[in-house]
Amino acid sequence: MTTSSSHVAVIGGGICGLAAAHRLARHGVRVTLLEASDQLGGLGSFFAYQDQWVERFYHCVMPTDDDLLGLLEELGLKDSVRWRKTTMGMIVDGRRHRFNSALDLLRFTPLRLHERVRFGVVSLLLRRSGRGRDLDTLRTEDWLRGLYGRRVWEEFFAPMFGSKFGSSFGDVPALYLWQRLGRERNVATRGYPGGGYKAIIDALRSAIEGAGGTVRTSVPVHRLHSTAGGSSLTLNDGEVLAVDQVLSTVPLPVLRGLADEELAACLPRTELAYQGVVTAAFFLRRPLTGHYWTPVLRSGTGFDGVVEMSALTGPEAHGGSHLVYVMRYTDRTSRLFARDAAGIAAQWTAQLIDLFPELTPEDVEDVRVFKAPFVEPIHPLGYLAQRPPTTVDGTSLRLATTAHVYPDVTSWNSSVKLVNDVTDRLLDDLGRREVGARVP
Ligand SMILES: Cc1cc2nc3c(=O)[nH]c(=O)nc-3n(C[C@H](O)[C@H](O)[C@H](O)COP(=O)(O)OP(=O)(O)OC[C@H]3O[C@@H](n4cnc5c(N)ncnc54)[C@H](O)[C@@H]3O)c2cc1C
Incomplete structure (x- = not known):
């Protein structure tokens, strides 16, 4: 000893x-x-x-973050966390959709009607269907393709969650998604210290x-x-x-x-292997989606998601500006990761304005680009x-x-x-x- x-x-x-x-x-x-x-x-x-x-x-x-909340309590910061109900959007082929309720799902035209119904039913039973199974040795693609069908896997899950793991997403253990759904089960409520x-x-x-x-x-x-x-x-x-x-x-x-x-x-x-990430933080003069998280699929952008932080914090947290992040997870050896920040900022600003035509260049107060090489381990x-x-x-x-x-x-x-x-x-x-x- x-x-x-x-x-x-x-x-x-x-x-x-x-x-x-x-x-x-x-x-x-x-x-x-x-x-x-x-x-x-x-x-x-x-x-x-x-x-x-x-x-x-x-x-x-997240409300399920018991260990972090325990630490915040020790530090006297737990009561400073401000909880808010947040919503989720989805942009597919440049079109915006809400993605929060059964009604939103029924209106979600990127999937066919029978696929939407199956999606809703399977999603309700998903956590239960994984219980007691060895999801650590089951490929995510095999699990989800079996449950939701080929098209929903290819059109929806692979691009949406695959953005975090690149082409390897189908191969990562289904246990990852299962755990993630558990952490986000109360997805509407999020907190910010x-x-x-x-x-x-x-x-x-x-x-x-x-x-x-x-x-x-x-x-x-x-x-x-x-x-x-x-x-x-x-x-x-x-x-x-x-x-x-x-x-x-x-x-x-x-x-x-x-x-x-x-x-x-x-x-x-x-x-x-690890995925890295490139993000751009935009300070806007107007709100953008109103949703905390909006995956962006097949819309011709270099980024594949939008997080509107001000939907959670309120613009007052950022001096009255609306803070919006866009991101792309990528390998640290990729061309995007090597690209200079000014080039990424210029391209992603133009793409954001294309995606949200109500946004004008004058609405963009500032943009900052950040990179991190080691973010997500890609588990075999x-x-x-x-x-x-x-x-x-x-x-x-x-x-x-x-x-x-x-x-x-x-x-x-x-x-x-x-x-x-x-x-x-x-x-x-x-x-x-x-x-x-x-x-x-
Ligand atoms: C885009 C993005 C969004 C995220 N969203 C959330 C979220 O909403 N909620 C959430 O809870 N988590 C989120 N995370 C995940 C969370 O940030 C990480 O899981 C967590 O920060 C990992 O902490 P860490 O201490 O393990 O690693 P790191 O934060 O990477 O810390 C490692 C530290 O080691 C230092 N270091 C490296 N080399 C050396 C050296 N040679 N000598 C000394 N120091 C060294 C680095 O500078 C760094 O400070 C997000 C992450 C990213 C990138």
Whole structure:
């Protein structure tokens, strides 16, 4: 057992790293969090727009996000979450549809009448039909094609959810969609924290530092050496930090790039592909769809979805502007990912105006483009059995990453849930839950 003065380094200051460092510090563990960029928050980080802070990537809380809501309660932020009923639209072949009720479905002309009826009935029974089945080894395409029929799969599901996984969507385990439908079962209600995600990030930083932890930004870990006896991390300017334990939250391909030869031989062999994302955040002078989420299918746009954040937050959250994100999930080696931000902004602005003729160029106040290379792990069939363990044999390294949250959907909630589990085990090993714990 490690002694009670153990020092733990946490690599990465996204929600996984912040929540982990917070939990460890609260239990009296000496913790140092190391974040490469100059900002904390990872995929939940933000940019300044006029006098507001705005998320680079749209984020919302679901009513089923119990672990995240538990953390917000600890931080005194739970009551700041503003819940709203939101709606969903759908754009197919350039035509707009509502997609919320049985009546909307009956009017959804991209599907034939008998397909709409079947769609409605099957969707009602979908969660039940998956219960007790081994959905982890069943291809999504085989599951949905069987239930909904070939055309609904090809015309609807493949383009709609496939946008997140590219051509691999049919091959990912049906368990992913099953879990996602579970998380979004109360799809109409969504939440947004008062002060945005920055308020959560700031509160976590204060809580870590208040409990004696250290938070360092602009400190990328360049090299990691780890044996059962301890770890050392090479930082900027050759600084070396020696610690007893390390918890890494960076995506597995990034971790492989940091590991020295000895550690690389111990790391999980799991070869996971990841989807990245390109988003554009538009500040508009007028509302656009009124829906929170609108998938865009076969409409000649480079993006394949629209998220109207102001439908959830109200325009007052963004200085009176209507904040609308458009996005495309894509591989980090794709041409789109390599393209310059100004080119993407110009093209997607023109396409948005084409798609919504009531929008004029003067309505577009500003547009900002953001990219992230590692967003969604693309899970192979049978991933439950291949999921990398959170401990690495022969080392003092633990892992808590988006590759570990499966079968949960990647989200702030699943990150917090994972981190609660990983830090529980680490605390047990450190003997901290019995000795010197600061938490009642
Ligand atoms: C477009 C989009 C929409 C989303 N919508 C939602 C939503 O509505 N609700 C929701 O809950 N979730 C949503 N998510 C998912 C959510 O953002 C992620 O699941 C979550 O942020 C993952 O957190 P993480 O800490 O695992 O990873 P990250 O946030 O990626 O954090 C990893 C951190 O490690 C740092 N790092 C990398 N290399 C090094 C190094 N060498 N040294 C030190 N630090 C390093 C990075 O800079 C980064 O800060 C969305 C994500 C995207 C992209």
